[in-house]
Amino acid sequence: MTAAPLLALSQVTRVYTMGGSRVQALGPVSFTIDAGEFVAVTGPSGSGKSTLLNILGLLDLPSAGTYTIRGQSAMGLHERELAERRNREIGFIFQTFRLLPQHDVLGNVSLPFLYRDIEPDEIQRRCLEAIQRVGLDHRIGHRPAELSGGEMQRVAIARALAGGPAMLLADEPTGNLDQETGRGILELFDQLHAAGTTIILVTHDPAIAARAARQLDLRDGLLVEDRRLA
Amino acid sequence: MKTPRSRRARQLHDAFRSLLLHRLRSLLSTLGIAIAVAAFVAMLAVGEGAKREILAQIRIFGPNTVLLRPASEKSGLSLGEMQALRRQLTSIERMGAMRDTGLTVTGVAADGSVPVYTQTGDFLAMRGVAAAEGRLLADLDALQRRRVALVGSAVSIRLGLEARPGRTLLVGGETYEIVGIMAPSQRASVSPALAIHRNLDDVVLIPVESRATDPRADDTLSVGEVWVEIPPAMGPIAGAESLRSAVQRLRPNAPQDGIQIVIPIEVLRRETAIRRVLNLVLAALGGISLLVGGIGVMNIMLANVVERRGEIGLRRAVGAGRAEIIGQFLVESTLLTVLGGGIGIVVGVLAAAILGVATGWSVAVTPGALLIALAAAALAGIGSGIYPARQAAGVPPAEALRG
Numbered sequence: 149m150t151a152a153p154l155l156a157l158s159q160v161t162r163v164y165t166m167g168g169s170r171v172q173a174l175g176p177v178s179f180t181i182d183a184g185e186f187v188a189v190t191g192p193s194g195s196g197k198s199t200l201l202n203i204l205g206l207l208d209l210p211s212a213g214t215y216t217i218r219g220q221s222a223m224g225l226h227e228r229e230l231a232e233r234r235n236r237e238i239g240f241i242f243q244t245f246r247l248l249p250q251h252d253v254l255g256n257v258s259l260p261f262l263y264r265d266i267e268p269d270e271i272q273r274r275c276l277e278a279i280q281r282v283g284l285d286h287r288i289g290h291r292p293a294e295l296s297g298g299e300m301q302r303v304a305i306a307r308a309l310a311g312g313p314a315m316l317l318a319d320e321p322t323g324n325l326d327q328e329t330g331r332g333i334l335e336l337f338d339q340l341h342a343a344g345t346t347i348i349l350v351t352h353d354p355a356i357a358a359r360a361a362r363q364l365d366l367r368d369g370l371l372v373e374d375r376r377l378a
Numbered sequence: 379m380k381t382p383r384s385r386r387a388r389q390l391h392d393a394f395r396s397l398l399l400h401r402l403r404s405l406l407s408t409l410g411i412a413i414a415v416a417a418f419v420a421m422l423a424v425g426e427g428a429k430r431e432i433l434a435q436i437r438i439f440g441p442n443t444v445l446l447r448p449a450s451e452k453s454g455l456s457l458g459e460m461q462a463l464r465r466q467l468t469s470i471e472r473m474g475a476m477r478d479t480g481l482t483v484t485g486v487a488a489d490g491s492v493p494v495y496t497q498t499g500d501f502l503a504m505r506g507v508a509a510a511e512g513r514l515l516a517d518l519d520a521l522q523r524r525r526v527a528l529v530g531s532a533v534s535i536r537l538g539l540e541a542r543p544g545r546t547l548l549v550g551g552e553t554y555e556i557v558g559i560m561a562p563s564q565r566a567s568v569s570p571a572l573a574i575h576r577n578l579d580d581v582v583l584i585p586v587e588s589r590a591t592d593p594r595a596d597d598t599l600s601v602g603e604v605w606v607e608i609p610p611a612m613g614p615i616a617g618a619e620s621l622r623s624a625v626q627r628l629r630p631n632a633p634q635d636g637i638q639i640v641i642p643i644e645v646l647r648r649e650t651a652i653r654r655v656l657n658l659v660l661a662a663l664g665g666i667s668l669l670v671g672g673i674g675v676m677n678i679m680l681a682n683v684v685e686r687r688g689e690i691g692l693r694r695a696v697g698a699g700r701a702e703i704i705g706q707f708l709v710e711s712t713l714l715t716v717l718g719g720g721i722g723i724v725v726g727v728l729a730a731a732i733l734g735v736a737t738g739w740s741v742a743v744t745p746g747a748l749l750i751a752l753a754a755a756a757l758a759g760i761g762s763g764i765y766p767a768r769q770a771a772g773v774p775p776a777e778a779l780r781g
């Protein structure tokens with residue numbers, strides 16, 4: 149493989165300063181992820197998984213080191229540019245779904261297009277396609293309050309997919325679901341991965357991590373293991 | 379709902395949805411603004427009504443007219459005194475008078491029901507009377523003491539063929555020839571305090587001079603209420619003063635209060651002053667409500683920012699920049715206050731209408747006033763939204779998504 153990696157971290161650290169004290173939550177870590185990979189980020193609570201995911205998703209910037217997506221550095225980008233990149237490159241999926249109660253399924257899925265100039269027909273087309281992929285065509289007009297947990301997470305995944313991102317970033321996506329429902333979501337991830345979607349999934353459940361082709365294991369903010377299966 | 383075309387329109391629609399989620403809260407939070415706008419609209423309606431009334435009165439009297447109003451039937455100026463006054467006050471532009479003779483037209487079908495008034499001087503010109511048929515009463519009629527009559531438009535309709543130009547009418551046993559018919563007067567509501575005579579449409583006018591064949595009797599002919607047009611450079615107040623002293627010179631021994639000097643424009647000013655006080659009260663109420671309402675909206679928006687912290691984080695995650703978060707909260711607060719403004723306009727227009735009926739004042743709602751009220755509401759929305767919006771956008775996205 150000579151193609152540039154999808155994303156690359158080099159000596160990335162994240163230091164939080166609160167009052168007088170400094171907490172080095174992450175790093176220094178260096179690794180690359182290629183397009184199409186399915187990566188699980190594991191580690192105990194407080195090990196820096198969410199901190200890492202926030203940096204990967206351009207919600208936060210490293211205190212030191214460099215982070216590049218498709219060869220373009222995220223360092224020194226203006227807040228406006230970061231937002232635009234998040235809109236186009238990143239699809240977030242959260243443990244608590246984070247659907248907006250004021251919008252129905254279609255409204256929630258089309259949220260990324262609130263911040264992008266695009267034709268209404270195109271919005272419609274992309275949202276319907278994303279909703280179809282997560283298997284919720286029959287619930288388009290429903291409000292989040294009318295959906296089950298599994299359905300809500302599917303809506304959130306459709307929202308993450310609709311914008312056509314370069315990668316999905318999921319932070320404990322099954323943490324609020326029962327095992328059965330969680331399995332359904334993980335199977336959906338498998339399907340998306342099989343179709344070529346890059347997925348980075350944070351979990352502290354080894355069984356879930358085992359589904360990914362690659363595991364990044366964090367301890368105290370440091371990468372202690374980068375394991376590829378098969 | 380069809381997806382709006384532009385990004386801005388989609389964001390507006392999104393803000394609208396957010397407000398609809400908590401309808402009652404949204405409605406209550408905007409009550410203060412509604413009261414403010416209602417007060418403003420009512421205030422502007424009363425103010426505009428007063429302005430229009432003054433303008434209508436000015437159209438009747440002119441801004442520089444002063445009235446010499448007899449306190450009793452006997453205390454009025456005589457024709458001789460009026461002429462003397464005119465000779466004394468050379469700067470006066472126009473002077474005229476009209477009086478109810480107490481007589482009626484006789485010898486017609488409507489016998490006894492058509493009042494006859496005398497007029498003299500420039501009265502017709504000062505009232506802006508025009509002839510619909512025939513001619514008006516002229517100076518020569520007065521000079522030659524002709525028995526001629528001018529018929530009001532309503533009288534002409536009532537009497538029909540009996541009141542055509544060229545025909546005659548009986549007044550106090552004398553025969554008067556009809557020379558013309560007046561054009562209908564522009565009806566304008568006249569302030570009750572000014573209580574000018576009956577509308578000219580309903581009377582027959584004759585020259586006061588026709589009531590005496592001998593000029594030596596002029597001193598016994600009462601002319602009634604005298605209208606004096608003061609030169610604009612002098613102004614009605616100074617004009618009234620010089621009239622007062624002129625009248626005193628004319629009748630050194632008569633009691634001073636025999637003739638009231640009335641300045642119509644001043645009477646109107648006094649009358650509208652009470653409305654100005656009410657308007658001040660309404661303005662204060664509006665201002666305080668706007669402030670309190672604005673603080674109320676700000677409060678709700680601040681609560682929103684805290685409550686919707688996770689939503690803000692999510693929006694940042696899917697691509698909202700700081701500017702878009704600020705925009706969202708500003709649009710929400712402005713939508714809230716404009717909604718309140720809309721309610722306020724309805725209430726304000728109703729309040730103005732009720733006030734108008736209750737007090738008899740004329741009130742007038744103008745599109746400009748509504749625009750001003752709505753603009754005030756929108757400004758209050760922006761003013762009360764700016765701080766919460768900045769708060770919302772100030773939270774780092776990763777922070778907003780924690781917890």
Ligand SMILES: Nc1ncnc2c1ncn2[C@@H]1O[C@H](COP(=O)(O)OP(=O)(O)OP(=O)(O)O)[C@@H](O)[C@H]1O
Binds near residue numbers: 165171195196198352
């Ligand atoms: N905004 C912050 N300010 C200060 N310290 C922070 C902040 N965010 C995270 N931390 C600290 O950084 C460390 C890593 O936190 P992080 O949330 O990344 O852990 P995590 O691996 O996601 O944990 P969990 O599995 O519980 O979600 C923790 O010690 C945490 O207390």
Ligand SMILES: [Mg+2]
Binds near residue numbers: 197
């Ligand atoms: Mg975490």
